[in-house]
Structure formats: structure tokens, C-alpha cells
Amino acid sequence: MIQAEHVQFEYFRRDDDGNVSELVEAVKDVSLRITSGEFVAILGRNGSGKSTFAKLINALLTPSEGTLMIGGLDASDEDLKWDIRKKTGMIFQNPDNQIVGTVVEEDVAFGPENLGTPEDIMINRVAESLEQVGMAAYRLTSPNHLSGGQKQRVAISGVLAMHPQCIIFDESTAMLDPSGREEVLQIARRLNEAEGITILYITHEMEEAVIADRICVLHEGALVMEGSPKQIFARQEELLQYGLALPAVTEIAAGIRRQGVEFATDILDIDDFISEMNRQMAYRNADIVRNTRGMSSNRPYGSAEDTQKSEVDEADQHRAVTEGLVCNHISYVYQPGTAYETKVLHDVNLTINKGDFIALIGHTGSGKSTLVQHLNGLLKPTEGQIFFEGNDIHEKDYDRSYLRSKVGLVFQYPEHQLFADTVLNDVCFGPKNLKLPLLEVQQRAFEAIHLVGLTDDVYDLSPFELSGGQMRRVAIAGVLAMKPDILILDEPSAGLDPMGRRELFEILKSLHEIGMTILYITHNMEEVAEYARRVLVMDQGSIVYDAPVGHIFEYGKELKKMGLQVPAVTRLMKEMRQNGYAVPEDLYRKEDAIQYIVDYIRS
Amino acid sequence: MIRDITIGQYYPAESVIHRLDPRTKLSLTFVYLVSLFLANNRYMFLLAAMVLTAYIIASKVPVRYMLKGIKGILLFIAASVVINMFFTKGDPFISLGVVTITWQGFRTAVFTMLRILMLVMGSSVLTYTTTPTKLTDGLEKGMRGLKKWKIPVHEISMMIGIALRFIPILIEELNKIMKAQQARGADYEHGSIFRRLKNMIPIFVPMFVSAIRRANDLALAMEARCYRGGEGRTKLHPLKYTAADGITYGMMLIYLAAMIAIRIIYTQGLIERLEQMQLPAALIR
Numbered sequence: 001m002i003q004a005e006h007v008q009f010e011y012f013r014r015d016d017d018g019n020v021s022e023l024v025e026a027v028k029d030v031s032l033r034i035t036s037g038e039f040v041a042i043l044g045r046n047g048s049g050k051s052t053f054a055k056l057i058n059a060l061l062t063p064s065e066g067t068l069m070i071g072g073l074d075a076s077d078e079d080l081k082w083d084i085r086k087k088t089g090m091i092f093q094n095p096d097n098q099i100v101g102t103v104v105e106e107d108v109a110f111g112p113e114n115l116g117t118p119e120d121i122m123i124n125r126v127a128e129s130l131e132q133v134g135m136a137a138y139r140l141t142s143p144n145h146l147s148g149g150q151k152q153r154v155a156i157s158g159v160l161a162m163h164p165q166c167i168i169f170d171e172s173t174a175m176l177d178p179s180g181r182e183e184v185l186q187i188a189r190r191l192n193e194a195e196g197i198t199i200l201y202i203t204h205e206m207e208e209a210v211i212a213d214r215i216c217v218l219h220e221g222a223l224v225m226e227g228s229p230k231q232i233f234a235r236q237e238e239l240l241q242y243g244l245a246l247p248a249v250t251e252i253a254a255g256i257r258r259q260g261v262e263f264a265t266d267i268l269d270i271d272d273f274i275s276e277m278n279r280q281m282a283y284r285n286a287d288i289v290r291n292t293r294g295m296s297s298n299r300p301y302g303s304a305e306d307t308q309k310s311e312v313d314e315a316d317q318h319r320a321v322t323e324g325l326v327c328n329h330i331s332y333v334y335q336p337g338t339a340y341e342t343k344v345l346h347d348v349n350l351t352i353n354k355g356d357f358i359a360l361i362g363h364t365g366s367g368k369s370t371l372v373q374h375l376n377g378l379l380k381p382t383e384g385q386i387f388f389e390g391n392d393i394h395e396k397d398y399d400r401s402y403l404r405s406k407v408g409l410v411f412q413y414p415e416h417q418l419f420a421d422t423v424l425n426d427v428c429f430g431p432k433n434l435k436l437p438l439l440e441v442q443q444r445a446f447e448a449i450h451l452v453g454l455t456d457d458v459y460d461l462s463p464f465e466l467s468g469g470q471m472r473r474v475a476i477a478g479v480l481a482m483k484p485d486i487l488i489l490d491e492p493s494a495g496l497d498p499m500g501r502r503e504l505f506e507i508l509k510s511l512h513e514i515g516m517t518i519l520y521i522t523h524n525m526e527e528v529a530e531y532a533r534r535v536l537v538m539d540q541g542s543i544v545y546d547a548p549v550g551h552i553f554e555y556g557k558e559l560k561k562m563g564l565q566v567p568a569v570t571r572l573m574k575e576m577r578q579n580g581y582a583v584p585e586d587l588y589r590k591e592d593a594i595q596y597i598v599d600y601i602r603s
Numbered sequence: 604m605i606r607d608i609t610i611g612q613y614y615p616a617e618s619v620i621h622r623l624d625p626r627t628k629l630s631l632t633f634v635y636l637v638s639l640f641l642a643n644n645r646y647m648f649l650l651a652a653m654v655l656t657a658y659i660i661a662s663k664v665p666v667r668y669m670l671k672g673i674k675g676i677l678l679f680i681a682a683s684v685v686i687n688m689f690f691t692k693g694d695p696f697i698s699l700g701v702v703t704i705t706w707q708g709f710r711t712a713v714f715t716m717l718r719i720l721m722l723v724m725g726s727s728v729l730t731y732t733t734t735p736t737k738l739t740d741g742l743e744k745g746m747r748g749l750k751k752w753k754i755p756v757h758e759i760s761m762m763i764g765i766a767l768r769f770i771p772i773l774i775e776e777l778n779k780i781m782k783a784q785q786a787r788g789a790d791y792e793h794g795s796i797f798r799r800l801k802n803m804i805p806i807f808v809p810m811f812v813s814a815i816r817r818a819n820d821l822a823l824a825m826e827a828r829c830y831r832g833g834e835g836r837t838k839l840h841p842l843k844y845t846a847a848d849g850i851t852y853g854m855m856l857i858y859l860a861a862m863i864a865i866r867i868i869y870t871q872g873l874i875e876r877l878e879q880m881q882l883p884a885a886l887i888r
Contacts, residue, residue, distance in 0.1 A: 101736065117837055414783065433788030
């Protein structure tokens, strides 16, 4: 299907005056052969050339050197580019920016229309391809009323209507929530298995790459690793060096190996792990089944409400009233009195104490973002009050600019709000609005930039020259410069590569260590398990669980009903228990799980 | 706020009007607008109102939904009524202290109000019953003749279509950016106009950047799906005239003829009567 030989793509970067400042080699000497019907995952950091490579395959770009054959057509031949695009479809990252039609069926028809397909054939193709992605019921809906996952399914359908032989997913799941990701991944898988369509799946999610036939790793434009998932994920050091990560279960296996236990290297999922455990234990001839049941059932577990109440005792509450942020029975109705009236928040009670490190989770549309916008007074509750340091923030003479300086809010994709000519000026925006003296403004900006791990040489750069991960850090620094006591972040790691995510959470951890209270929204359960101390779960506008992180994952079934998952570690522990291993239920951090299993094997 | 305005939003329903060819509806709207400007007496307004009522009933768009759309322009209507009412010279009708309302002022005010109301309602039926894509298709096909004069009809209609699709997305984004800057202490409400304009920079720059990024992405996505202009393109639902369109065109011509006839008869009749009754010439306006 695809034959790449020494493919090279380079372009000139120009400065403001249009002079060539450097030659960028986006793709360097890539040789790769992909046969028809293969499912290939492509991994690599942001800026590693993955997207450029995808565009070369779709003839959106033409290779500067080397030969690239797509289904027998030469990609360097300008005249063939329309035929190549017919054979290879592409699904982009942002669901909104690739839908042309104002109604679903019109968008699906866009490709066939461009190809001049006769009307009667087109009607069939549109119906058929909508059926394939399970969106037939939404034929006449406006794309604006669809969820992210549904929009991506429409985009896939639009590509399918052109009858391609190969579909490239260019980080198509990066902006979706877990259920949206699952929808897209399942469709890709089915198209591959049932229709024999070649799939190129570019992603930052290691768990998604596991199901591929083959994985290619790009680093700085070069193809540095290639092989089956088992082969690739056995090479842990190399992957980390390229800024990637391991699937959670593989990482645990690697951790066990590091402790000196001879554990298998090719573990990708829970089933692999269990059979390896079985092998280990058979080897040690241990009596597994004895004293298993006792351990898991003797432990008393209270209901969520019990936990919640016992957590916030009176002394805590008193302290919170004077120091923290308290939401007292707040409800929020969106556009009351109109046809769009919806109750987004419903009787929310929440106390954020000084020093908390909270993860806020919930399905898309459960009211998470709306709740956090209440916390710094951007939205006013329809009912109920919010107290900060004991004062009602919607009292007439309350100074809300003071509140906003003390409760910092970092929005989703905060880099999209950068505007100034230099990084320093952008970070200064917040403190300047506080009307502080210039010296103090700059001092705070310098501090904030250091806090997010950037160095002095970025001060005078334009924020738009930075990489995506750096831009996000500048945006966070812009909020930190206000010197907030409480920092709230709405999906801070969305769209970052594994390395970027790790770095970001290390920053949050260090901010917490210097005394900042942190609350972050996330869809990623590993990020909940590894970093948070306390978890809030929202569903349909209410906080349904509020408990220390260890307790929350005991409600696996309930979480699943709300479209949420438990971390891989919790799932692994559960599976192990079902297979007769006496492991505790409340392990959720990888480090703890590794230690426990090592001890278990050795005992 | 912006979301409350229902003018220009498609209202899905199954009706004769929904099924009409967009070109027919475009012509209908145009002719109706012309007829409203021709109207200069109550008989013509009566006929126009009757036709509009029939048109709205046939469209199956709920009247309440339409009236909600008009709310947004009430202020504009009120302003034009007040201006006409108080600033038209003529014979006094009611005197309220310093202000005097003239007969002519009253008459013009009422007619202006009717004209604006019917104009807005008449043209909003078009957008309520026609999806933006059909509307742009209709424009594209209806204006095909202009291509001869090198007017890029296809490109223009594609641009309108894309704009319509992205307006709600950009409004949402504007909202988000405004809040994000507010969270950093930005203030849009206080200070002089100059100050407030300056405070808009942190909103406009990111909006501009985002619009360009979206345009870039979209162009790429369109190219990936083999878009190369209007040449050789087919349509999922090509526009076709049906019998209903023919009948509508017929009724439209009859209506226009009737309006013109009333205008002529009324104008002449009034002059005759005035001559008999020897009233002041000022009333003939």
C-alpha cells in the first residue's frame, strides 16, 4: 500500500523580513513499507514529524527527496495527487475544523461531490458510510449539536464515502474524552478488520497503540523504532528517551523487573500480566488460593456519603471557613427562562481546604467546567453562596478582582489565550491588572516563568514561536504571576505528549509542595491515581463522590455507569484477585503496586 | 444574549414552504420586500398582511417562535416610530403639552412600523424554512449568470456557507477567551471608551490567531477531501424546480399585480375625492 524510500521533507523557516533563517528537516530519510490491510500506530513527541509524514502520504505535501509510492502511485507526481487523496483519507485532530457542511449528510457528501459522483450513487454512499460509523440517525443534525466523538465519526464517515483504501488518523482522539476515544478507536479497528482498510493511527496514547499490528516511532523526523507492540514496548529505555511512555501494565511489569524479579518483557495488557503471574507462581510452587478471600472481603467499606462526612470533620470545616473556599448549596441554571434553559449545577456543596490536591473527574457535560468557573466568580450561582476566606464573594462590596488574584483559573488549552508580543509581557498581564508597581509586576513574572520550568532565554521570544507544551507553560505562568493561593486547571494535560504530561504534573506537584492548593480537571485516570490526594466525581451537575483518592476507585461499577473508568492499576488488582491472588483492593499507584507484587512473588 | 435571537435560524419542519426551491423563496422574498415599499395605503397593507399570514401558516413555523425573533429589533422599531410620530410636520392630531403629534406623523409611524415588522417576518420565513446550505446553493445557482462577468459565484456561496457554520463556534470561543482574560484580572466594563478598546486587545489577538488556525485546518481538510473549486462538482441534493414552485411563482405575480393595481386605483380615487371634498392639499401625501 505504502512504500517509502529515503523520504525527506524539508522547508525553509523565514524570519519577519522573509529571509531564510533556517532549514527545517521535518522528515528525515524515512524508509517504510506498509502492506494493504495493516494497522500501523505511529508514535512520537509533538513536533517529531508525525503529522508531516501523514500529510506526505495524503499528498498534501510533496517529498523533497526520496520516493514515496501510495498504492502504486508516485506521490512526487503533481498530477496524481487527486488520485492519491482519493485512496487515502485523513482524519484530523480538531473535530470542529474539518467539518464543512452545516448538516451531517451534507458534510459526508462533500468528498463525493468534489469527485463529481453522480447523485444516485452519492445518496447510497452517504447512507452506507453513515451506517458504518453508527451515525445514520443523525443524518439531518447540525454538527454543532454533536459531541466530539460523534463529530469525529462524521469526519470518518466523510472519508469513507470516498471509498478509500487507507485512512490516516492524525491524533484524531487527542481532543476527545475517554468514551469519544473509545468510539473512534473501535471504528478504526472494525474498518481494518471487516473492510480490510489500511489504518495509520497517530496517537499519544500508548494504550491505543497496543492494538496495532505494528508500531513506528518517529523522533526529530527520523524513523527510530519499528516493530510489533510487544517488541516496541519491551524497549523501555529507548521509548523514554524519545519522550514516550509505556502502557500502564507494561510499566508495572518493567518496574517489577527493575526490582530484580525475572518478569516477562512482553506484557501489554492485563491478560498478559495475569498469565505471567501464573507462570511465576507455578514456578515458585506457591499455594495461592489459601487465605485469598479473607483479605478482600473483611475490610469494611463505608458508602461514599459516609466517607465524605468523615473526611470533613468540624475542625476542618472551621479552618476552611476562614482560609479556604466553600460552596454552599450552589445551583446554576443556564439561560433561565429561554428555550435553552438547562440546569448545569444542582445543589453542589464543596469545601476546598488549604493544601488540598484535588482531581475533579466526570463525563463530558457533567458540569465540571461550569463548577470551576464559579470558584473565582466568573459565573454567579443561580442559588446558593460561595465563601472565600469566610466572605460571601457575591456580596455587593466584595472585591472580586482580589478573589481572582487569589483563585487562579487556567482554562482548557490556555495557550489559545496568549496575545502579547513577548512571553514576558504576556505573563505580566495578570499582575499589571492588579495595578502593582512595575518592579513587582516584573519580579512576579520572572518568578512565575521559573516556576513552570522555563529558562531566562524565553522572556523576549514571541509566545507564538514556542512549542505547544512551552506555550501552555507560559499560559500557566500568566496565572501564577497573580500569586494565587488556589490554582484551578481545566484539563491541563489535554493534547500534550506523554513527556509533556509528565513534566506538567511535576510542575503541579512542586507548586503543591510550596504550599499552593491545587484542583485540576482530567479525563485521565492515571493522572488521578498518581498525583491527586482527593477526588471529586461529578455526574449530571452534582458532586456524587468526594473522597481521598484511595477510596474512590472502590466504586468501579458506579464510575463505569457514569462513563468513567478506574486506573489500570486498580483494574489489574481486581483481575488478579479474581484469579485468586490475595492483593489488596486499594492499590492505585503504580509504585505501590510494583512493590506489593514484588513482595508477593518473593514471599 | 446573542443566542436568544432566533432570526436567521433554521426551524426544521415538514411544510410546503420548506420543500420549495430556495430560488423560489429568494424571489418571493425579494418581490415581497418590493411590494412593501410600494405600499402606501391601508388596503395594500391589508393585502400584504393577509399574504404574509397565509405564508407563515403554510410554513408551519410557530408564530410564538417568530415573535421571539422580533424581540431583538423592537427597540429599532420603537425608535423609528417615535421619530416619525414626533418629527413629521402637518395637521395636529393630539397635543400633549410641548409635543404635538400630527395626523401625517401618526400615519407614517404606523405604516413604517407595519413595513418593518412585515419585512422582517417575511424575510425570516426564508431563513426559518431554508437550511443555510440550501440558501447558498440557491444563491449560487440563481446568480450563475454573473459568472460571465467573472464574479466567483461558487466561491462566494462556499464562503457564506462556511461562515454560517463557524459563527457559533467562534462565538463560543470568544466567550471562552473573554472569561480566560477576566480570570487574569482583565476589565472590560470600566474606564473610558479608549481604555475599553485597548482592553479588547487581549481578546482580539487570540481570536484572530484562532480564526487563522481554524481556516488553515479547514483548508487542509477540504483539500484532503479533494476539493478544488466548483468545476466538475456534483451535489447531493441538486436544486430542481417542482410544480409547487411554478404555482408559487404564479401566485407571486398575481399578488404583485394586485398590489400595483390597488396603488394606482387608490392614488387616483383619493385625488378625485379630495377634489370633491375640498380638503387641504396636505392630506394627499
